[in-house]
Amino acid sequence: MKKLNRRAVIKAVAVSSVAVPVASSLTGCVTDGVKSQTEANPAGSNIRVVVIGGGFGGTSCAKYLKRFDGNIEVTLVEPKKTYMTCPGSNWYLAGLTDAKSITHDYTSLSDIHGVNVVHQRVSNIDAAAKSVSLEDGTILGYDRLVVSPGIDFKxxxxxxxxxxxxxxxxxxxxxxxxxxxxxxxxxxxxxxxxxxxxxxxxxxxxxxxxxxxxxxxxxxxxxxxxxxxxxxxxxxxxxxxxxxxxxxxxxxxxxxxxxxxxxxxxxxxxxxxxxxxxxxxxxxxxxxxxxxxxxQKAGKLAFDAGLTKGDWCPINQETFESTIHRGIYVIGDSSIAGKMPKSGHSAASQGKMCAAAMVSDIHNWAQPRPKNVNTCYSLVGSDYGISVAAVYELHDGVIGKVKGAGGVSPMGADDAFRKMESNYARGWYKSITADIWHS
Ligand SMILES: Cc1cc2nc3c(=O)[nH]c(=O)nc-3n(C[C@H](O)[C@H](O)[C@H](O)COP(=O)(O)OP(=O)(O)OC[C@H]3O[C@@H](n4cnc5c(N)ncnc54)[C@H](O)[C@@H]3O)c2cc1C
The missing domain is CATH 3.50.50.60 (FAD/NAD(P)-binding domain)
Structure with a gap:
């Protein structure tokens, strides 16, 4: 019998964390390999993970937990049945895209990956009892909890x-x-x-x-x-x-x-x-x-659950586990993730890193050390794109930038260059949303 392979998980997280402007490159070829190996391995059996928040961080984490170990029971709790992305929403304001193109549902997550998707709001986290209460009165027990509630406003x-x-x-x-x-x-x-x-x-x-x-x-x-x-x-x-x-x-x-x-x-x-x-x-x-x-500050749920210090949530930057409550992981905008900016790309990368760290812990493997990328494309005009990119890795317990990697678009570039970057911006959007919600 083939055992779940640590290298396959590291490879999957590495491939899927890197930004490239074509959809196929993000989804990679490792899925089937990991899945067939995990089906045969019982290590994740009887482990229940609840993920709160179906945005960039939470959805990505739920999907990759199942990819890395199909035996883990993963439940995603998100009140909205469809999620409109902030990325692309400025393009929508200009009339350069429509609302449908930037709105996604959770069908693939449940039908392809086997995540239980529950459309409810979490009203309370009981860290001592290891349970979350939903607004309809349901109580979900968990072994590990991932919290990705986004932001709130001051x-x-x-x-x-x-x-x-x-x-x-x-x-x-x-x-x-x-x-x-x-x-x-x-x-x-x-x-x-x-x-x-x-x-x-x-x-x-x-x-x-x-x-x-x-x-x-x-x-x-x-x-x-x-x-x-x-x-x-x-x-x-x-x-x-x-x-x-x-x-x-x-x-x-x-x-x-x-x-x-x-x-x-x-x-x-x-x-x-x-x-x-x-x-x-x-x-x-x-x-x-x-x-x-x-x-801005961390999402309200993070405050209610006592996961914050100041405005945001402190975490172990290797595993994304809260430094306040063991067994609860915080990813995305709410977390303090070293030098990574608060972005959808960062949140999605963190979802994968957190999933890989958790699966490694469950299997008693050494923690993976993935390098992560954030790219922020912006449209200045419909055919005028600019970007900034950076690569991140863990140094002395803190996620820092890799020196000499990444960069920004050049000043004074010609129209063809700006147009090419506007196409990359649209390609980035398609790739990342396909990876999170549609494949
Ligand atoms: C105008 C704009 C443009 C942007 N453009 C880009 C871009 O081009 N590239 C990029 O990388 N990033 C971009 N971003 C940033 C990106 O949208 C965020 O960084 C990203 O959404 C963060 O992901 P998250 O999972 O932390 O939070 P979110 O994606 O906000 O997800 C949080 C989810 O948690 C749910 N939730 C909250 N409370 C509860 C609860 N109590 N129970 C259950 N569910 C709950 C919410 O309903 C929500 O769906 C942009 C943001 C804005 C505003």
């Missing part, structure tokens, strides 16, 4: 703004109804109107996200509302891929976009929701549409 940091106001002033930083609302508001804005966006302070989900959004809204305005203004009131003095974004903004949108850094008074201190007035040291602006992205 609304109280902006005077006059609260969670109750998001249906008037959306943040659209969790894709779904908020994205649809912002989409509608942009289209209903008067000709020559003023759009104000306020990106959050560090650390936050997807560092280039607000600036890709500025670009995509400018793309829409250029075609449909060419005298509109976009004012970026920033809580920071610099931002991800800044020079590349600004080069693209100058080339594509002239003086439509004005960026005000914190040092020039860009920090939004107060908002009057009723009159759509935004207050900052720079200026008091009466806007037509406002997109306020508040400061």
């Amino acid at each position: 609304y109280e940091m902006i005077e006059g703004y609260s969670e109750a106001d998001v249906d008037k002033i959306p943040h659209a930083y969790q894709a779904g109804p908020q994205t649809e609302l912002l989409y509608k508001q942009i289209r209903e804005m008067k000709q020559g109107g003023t759009f104000v966006i306020a990106p959050p302070p560090n650390p936050f989900r997807c560092p280039p996200g607000p600036y890709e959004r500025v670009s995509m809204i400018a793309d829409y305005f250029k075609k449909n509302n060419p005298t509109a203004k976009i004012i970026v009131l920033d809580s920071k003095n610099k931002f991800s891929k800044q020079k590349l974004f600004q080069e693209g903004w100058d080339a594509l949108y002239g003086d439509m976009i004005e960026w005000i850094p914190a040092i020039d008074g860009g920090v939004v201190t107060k908002v009057d929701v009723a009159t759509k007035t935004v207050y900052s040291e720079y200026e008091t602006i009466k806007a037509d549409v406002i997109n306020l992205i508040p400061p």
Whole structure:
């Protein structure tokens, strides 16, 4: 009888963690090998893993747990039946893609991989009893728990703004109804109107996200509302891929976009929701549409379960196990994962790393040491893409960057290069969502 093979798991996590712009490369050829080997091995039998959160981190982890050891009983708990991705949601705002193309379901996860998918919200984690309570009253016992609840917002940091106001002033930083609302508001804005966006302070989900959004809204305005203004009131003095974004903004949108850094008074201190007035040291602006992205913290469930220290969840960066509660693993945006940015690509990589670490632990193998990649593509225009990539590995217990690996797109590249990167951006999206939700 063939035994589950540690090398096969390492190979699978290594292949699947690396970013490449074609779908087939991500899914790799190791699946069948791992599956046939695990079917014959009982080590994961009677082990119940519950994964909370069906986003980039949780879904990826649930799928790869089953791939690495098909005997483990894996249950994914996610309230939504379909998940709209934040990646691609800025393209949707511009009208460059539709909502259906960025919305995914969990059919493959249950039908192909045998994950039990439960569409409920977790209301409580009892770490001592090793159980989670769902909103319908069901209690699920677990041997190990993975928590990937994404982010929550510190609304109280902006005077006059609260969670109750998001249906008037959306943040659209969790894709779904908020994205649809912002989409509608942009289209209903008067000709020559003023759009104000306020990106959050560090650390936050997807560092280039607000600036890709500025670009995509400018793309829409250029075609449909060419005298509109976009004012970026920033809580920071610099931002991800800044020079590349600004080069693209100058080339594509002239003086439509004005960026005000914190040092020039860009920090939004107060908002009057009723009159759509935004207050900052720079200026008091009466806007037509406002997109306020508040400061961020770990998802609410992480706080309720006592998994946080400060705003985020401390973890053992080799295994993703919480340093507060043994047997509970935290991945994705909620976790403190060394130098890895809070991104979908990072969360998916962490899901796989966590799955490999857990399976190795169950089988009493040495922990794998995968190298991981994060690539953040952004569209500045429909045929204008830019990117930043880095490779990560564990150093002295902390996930750090591999020196000399990765990089950013060059400044001053020609149109063909930017177009090629815009195609890579779309290819990246197809690859990663196919890997997580469709294969
Ligand atoms: C505009 C924008 C653009 C972006 N673009 C990119 C990009 O191009 N590339 C990239 O890599 N990243 C991008 N990101 C970042 C990416 O979306 C996040 O980093 C990623 O979604 C994090 O994954 P996660 O699993 O931590 O959280 P999420 O994907 O948010 O998943 C969390 C899930 O947990 C569920 N949940 C929460 N609480 C509970 C509970 N109590 N019970 C059960 N389920 C619960 C939620 O319903 C949710 O589905 C972008 C983000 C934004 C906002």
